[in-house]
Amino acid sequence: MGLFMILFTLLGGITLSAQSSINGTLSRRTGTIETTFLTFLTGTMFLVIFVLFFGSGDVLALFEAPKWQLSAAFLGTMYLLLTVMAVPKIGVIAANIAGIAGQLIIGVIIDHFGWFNSLIIELDMKRVFALLFMVLSLYFIYKGNVRSNEILSKEDEQSDTGSKAI
Amino acid sequence: MRFIFYALALLAGAALSFEGAIYAELGKSIGQIETSFYNFFMGSIIMGLLWIFFGKGKLSYALEAPKWSLLGGVLGVVYLTSIIVSVPFVGVGITMVAVIIGQLVMSMVIEHFGWLGSRRTKVNKEKVFAVLSMIIALVLIN
Numbered sequence: 159m160g161l162f163m164i165l166f167t168l169l170g171g172i173t174l175s176a177q178s179s180i181n182g183t184l185s186r187r188t189g190t191i192e193t194t195f196l197t198f199l200t201g202t203m204f205l206v207i208f209v210l211f212f213g214s215g216d217v218l219a220l221f222e223a224p225k226w227q228l229s230a231a232f233l234g235t236m237y238l239l240l241t242v243m244a245v246p247k248i249g250v251i252a253a254n255i256a257g258i259a260g261q262l263i264i265g266v267i268i269d270h271f272g273w274f275n276s277l278i279i280e281l282d283m284k285r286v287f288a289l290l291f292m293v294l295s296l297y298f299i300y301k302g303n304v305r306s307n308e309i310l311s312k313e314d315e316q317s318d319t320g321s322k323a324i
Numbered sequence: 325m326r327f328i329f330y331a332l333a334l335l336a337g338a339a340l341s342f343e344g345a346i347y348a349e350l351g352k353s354i355g356q357i358e359t360s361f362y363n364f365f366m367g368s369i370i371m372g373l374l375w376i377f378f379g380k381g382k383l384s385y386a387l388e389a390p391k392w393s394l395l396g397g398v399l400g401v402v403y404l405t406s407i408i409v410s411v412p413f414v415g416v417g418i419t420m421v422a423v424i425i426g427q428l429v430m431s432m433v434i435e436h437f438g439w440l441g442s443r444r445t446k447v448n449k450e451k452v453f454a455v456l457s458m459i460i461a462l463v464l465i466n
């Protein structure tokens with residue numbers, strides 16, 4: 159089950175990177191806020207259909223859910239706004255890499271303490287090494303992207319600010 | 325002064341992990357697809373308000389844009405739902421590592437071929453090393 163979940167989540171990452179490119183293209187002429195708005199709007203339309211036909215839960219239970227669980231909706235917006243603030247100062251590549259680092263660090267911390275009633279998975283040596291390899295990988299990506307960008311640098315500068323909307 | 329902006333970017337990523345962990349919990353009580361629906365519905369309201377007050381772009385361009393460039397929303401649905409489903413089984417850490425690997429590897433492929441309107445940037449040896457390190461990380465963390 160665990161392995162299946164990992165493959166499913168890899169697929170989630172794949173769709174997110176496709177979203178990022180697609181939204182980057184759309185936002186060049188539509189605008190960042192407008193593109194994100196459209197992303198959420200069309201996502202909602204698809205989900206209304208999915209919920210009606212495949213939903214096995216209870217949407218109305220939203221009104222009884224604790225408010226801290228509902229407040230997660232603002233975290234996606236926070237991600238977007240913080241990224242939009244950081245990109246002009248440190249660049250798209252650095253902002254994305256720092257974002258991923260934050261995601262990984264908080265991810266293992268939440269697991270370690272079992273915050274939000276999640277699974278408790280201790281931060282052992284194996285996990286620390288895994289994180290080190292992720293950091294190494296981010297370093298290579300940074301290097302690789304800087305090198306590709308040097309090749310492209312003569313072309314006009316286009317930022318993909320806020321191309322990812324969740 | 326610059327380090328503040330690195331901290332903001334770190335915080336942005338942290339927000340995504342918090343979001344995943346909290347929605348996993350909400351998903352257990354109201355259902356996973358329902359949780360995705362809630363996120364996109366609320367997101368539409370929040371972004372709709374931001375657009376009304378701060379939008380400087382041209383929303384109507386979406387009607388002229390090629391249709392494939394409007395598929396971002398449904399792709400985001402797959403992403404969020406996969407996280408909500410996966411976190412209760414394997415935890416936030418592995419989920420985030422897997423999602424990041426899928427994202428980074430696919431970005432390289434998309435950019436290598438210049439798909440979806442992206443600028444074409446060839447895969448170089450640094451990027452190959454990056455993928456190898458990520459695979460080692462995934463094996464170790466699992």
